[in-house]
Amino acid sequence: MMDSIQAQFRVDIGGFALATDLQLPGHGVIALFGPSGSGKTSLLRCIAGLRRAVEARLIVNGECWQDEGRGFFLPPHRRALGYVFQDANLFPHLDVRGNLEFGLRRVPPAQRRIAREQAIELLGVGPLLARTPAGLSGGERQRVGIARALLTSPRLLLLDEPLASLDSARKKEILPYLERLHGELSIPIFYVSHAPDEVARLADHIVLMEEGRVLASGPLVDTLARLDLPIRLGEDAGVVLAGSIAERDPAWHLARVALDAGDLWVRDSGAPIGAAVRVRVLARDVSIALARADSSIVNTLSASITDFGDDEHPALLLVRLQVGSEWLLARLTRRSAEHLGLAVGMRVWAQIKAVALL
Amino acid sequence: MLGAEDWSAIRLSVELAALTTLLLLVIGTPLAWWLARTPSRWKGPVGALVALPIVLPPTVLGFYLLVALGPQGPVGHLTQALGFGVLPFTFAGLVVGSVFYSLPFVVQPVQNAFEAIGDGPLDAAATLRAGPLDRFFSVALPMARPGLLTATILGFTHTIGEFGIVLMIGGNIPDKTRVVSMQIYNHVEALDYGPAHGLAAVLLLFTFCILLALYSLGSARGAGGSRERSR
Numbered sequence: 001m002m003d004s005i006q007a008q009f010r011v012d013i014g015g016f017a018l019a020t021d022l023q024l025p026g027h028g029v030i031a032l033f034g035p036s037g038s039g040k041t042s043l044l045r046c047i048a049g050l051r052r053a054v055e056a057r058l059i060v061n062g063e064c065w066q067d068e069g070r071g072f073f074l075p076p077h078r079r080a081l082g083y084v085f086q087d088a089n090l091f092p093h094l095d096v097r098g099n100l101e102f103g104l105r106r107v108p109p110a111q112r113r114i115a116r117e118q119a120i121e122l123l124g125v126g127p128l129l130a131r132t133p134a135g136l137s138g139g140e141r142q143r144v145g146i147a148r149a150l151l152t153s154p155r156l157l158l159l160d161e162p163l164a165s166l167d168s169a170r171k172k173e174i175l176p177y178l179e180r181l182h183g184e185l186s187i188p189i190f191y192v193s194h195a196p197d198e199v200a201r202l203a204d205h206i207v208l209m210e211e212g213r214v215l216a217s218g219p220l221v222d223t224l225a226r227l228d229l230p231i232r233l234g235e236d237a238g239v240v241l242a243g244s245i246a247e248r249d250p251a252w253h254l255a256r257v258a259l260d261a262g263d264l265w266v267r268d269s270g271a272p273i274g275a276a277v278r279v280r281v282l283a284r285d286v287s288i289a290l291a292r293a294d295s296s297i298v299n300t301l302s303a304s305i306t307d308f309g310d311d312e313h314p315a316l317l318l319v320r321l322q323v324g325s326e327w328l329l330a331r332l333t334r335r336s337a338e339h340l341g342l343a344v345g346m347r348v349w350a351q352i353k354a355v356a357l358l
Numbered sequence: 359m360l361g362a363e364d365w366s367a368i369r370l371s372v373e374l375a376a377l378t379t380l381l382l383l384v385i386g387t388p389l390a391w392w393l394a395r396t397p398s399r400w401k402g403p404v405g406a407l408v409a410l411p412i413v414l415p416p417t418v419l420g421f422y423l424l425v426a427l428g429p430q431g432p433v434g435h436l437t438q439a440l441g442f443g444v445l446p447f448t449f450a451g452l453v454v455g456s457v458f459y460s461l462p463f464v465v466q467p468v469q470n471a472f473e474a475i476g477d478g479p480l481d482a483a484a485t486l487r488a489g490p491l492d493r494f495f496s497v498a499l500p501m502a503r504p505g506l507l508t509a510t511i512l513g514f515t516h517t518i519g520e521f522g523i524v525l526m527i528g529g530n531i532p533d534k535t536r537v538v539s540m541q542i543y544n545h546v547e548a549l550d551y552g553p554a555h556g557l558a559a560v561l562l563l564f565t566f567c568i569l570l571a572l573y574s575l576g577s578a579r580g581a582g583g584s585r586e587r588s589r
Contacts, residue, residue: 048485049484050481050484050485075484075489076481076484076485077483077484077485077486077487077488077489077492078487079485081485082485083481083482083485085478085481085482087478089478089479089481089482090482091479091482091483091497091501092479092501093497093500093501093503102483102486102488102496103486103487106486106487106488106492107487148486149485149486152486152487158485
């Protein structure tokens with residue numbers, strides 16, 4: 001009960017119905033993932049109390065924030081949460097320092113757990129303190145927005161597509177800061193996104209949403225390997241594997257990532273030996289061979305077929321492979337599967353054309 | 359060129375405008391906030407009522423106020439019962455009339471400024487531990503400052519310039535209700551064009567300067583806005 005979040009909401013927003021009944025871990029990054037209009041932001045606003053759901057029960061790590069069954073509703077300013085908005089929503093009449101101190105001043109000193117200097121350093125906003133929001137770039141605004149939210153020492157952090165309004169260079173600027181949040185804070189973080197690469201990189205838990213409903217909720221690695229969901233993910237179907245850098249080969253600029261499933265060679269990103277990393281393997285980049293053959297493909301893992309699933313197009317199918325204690329998904333044509341005579345339980349070689357180190 | 363009575367009229371006009379503007383900011387700001395934020399179906403009717411003095415002849419408004427505030431009117435009964443006496447043809451009555459007459463000129467700029475803020479900054483403030491009243495004072499008011507400034511200037515100048523309503527409920531009592539516009543009328547009635555010219559010029563110049571300041575301020579803000587966007 002202490003290390004969990006219960007989020008039940010039922011609300012009708014101008015014809016759009018949001019209905020969730022979630023039991024979530026009380027720590028780590030929880031990604032709310034789904035297409036635009038699937039209700040991700042609405043759910044986040046309900047959690048923040050910015051929208052009051054008619055039927056709701058919200059308990060965050062043992063603390064009840066809302067229980068409409070007995071008419072209990074804690075208004076947003078009484079909830080110990082930090083909210084980072086899609087477009088930052090900085091106060092234009094205050095400079096960066098004023099923005100950062102807005103929330104900080106309203107938190108009693110005894111309840112402050114994040115020091116001003118710590119948040120400023122964590123988000124790298126020290127040089128911006130005297131600037132006004134109008135003079136900041138999009139990426140800088142988001143960093144100030146995150147630091148401002150952190151300074152209220154929240155027990156829950158809500159991030160509403162903090163990267164959506166940024167170009168890819170700015171995204172690369174912010175992502176490391178978000179990873180640091182994940183690493184250095186022990187509070188749960190809700191992360192709304194419709195970008196699979198952000199989710200694969202940051203999330204521990206994923207909530208897949210569609211049309212106001214929850215399609216799936218579970219640990220990232222297990223959920224992505226489910227065969228019934230990839231159809232919804234289309235081209236982005238694939239798995240995320242966690243491992244560590246075991247070896248670096250300067251001659252070829254490659255690094256060996258040791259996974260439970262075996263070793264994968266990836267382009268050397270400069271991560272030191274021993275560093276914990278995540279790799280993402282898309283279903284469309286995995287092919288299946290019956291025998292290990294010489295080919296240009298660097299990464300080949302021994303696997304066994306566990307089951308088959310339908311894909312979005314009738315010509316294709318998805319194969320789930322067990323590799324060690326982990327799974328891979330492979331997208332093949334039905335003709336190839338037939339031709340190779342693939343069946344559940346068969347030992348095969350999974351050839352991985354591309355691995356993205358996240 | 360200006361006599362003692364003229365100076366008295368100027369002083370009275372300024373006093374009336376200052377007091378009216380102050381009262382209007384106190385009454386009009388919460389009203390504007392309500393109009394800007396409410397989902398209530400009364401928003402339309404109340405907004406229309408507030409806007410009435412813009413198009414209504416001041417004599418019509420003045421007439422109704424005269425009836426209502428008079429000894430036989432409902433408000434007149436109340437003010438008498440409370441020991442304030444009867445308001446028409448007193449400075450206090452003039453203030454009440456001016457507040458009604460200049461209401462839209464204060465409420466509308468402030469309402470527009472509040473509406474322009476949108477939900478974003480207020481939502482942000484709520485998640486930063488600011489309660490409703492705190493949000494109003496620490497976010498809404500400072501962000502609406504240009505609108506409040508416009509409202510102050512319009513309220514003040516509009517009250518200085520009123521005539522019809524003064525005529526109806528203020529009368530023409532020296533040192534009590536005889537304001538500049540009334541004094542000009544008196545001079546012209548008496549074919550006393552010299553002092554009329556003087557007072558008219560004072561009023562013209564004063565109003566022009568204030569509007570000039572207002573509009574230059576507005577265009578400076580506009581330029582600032584486009585600079586922001588081009589970033």
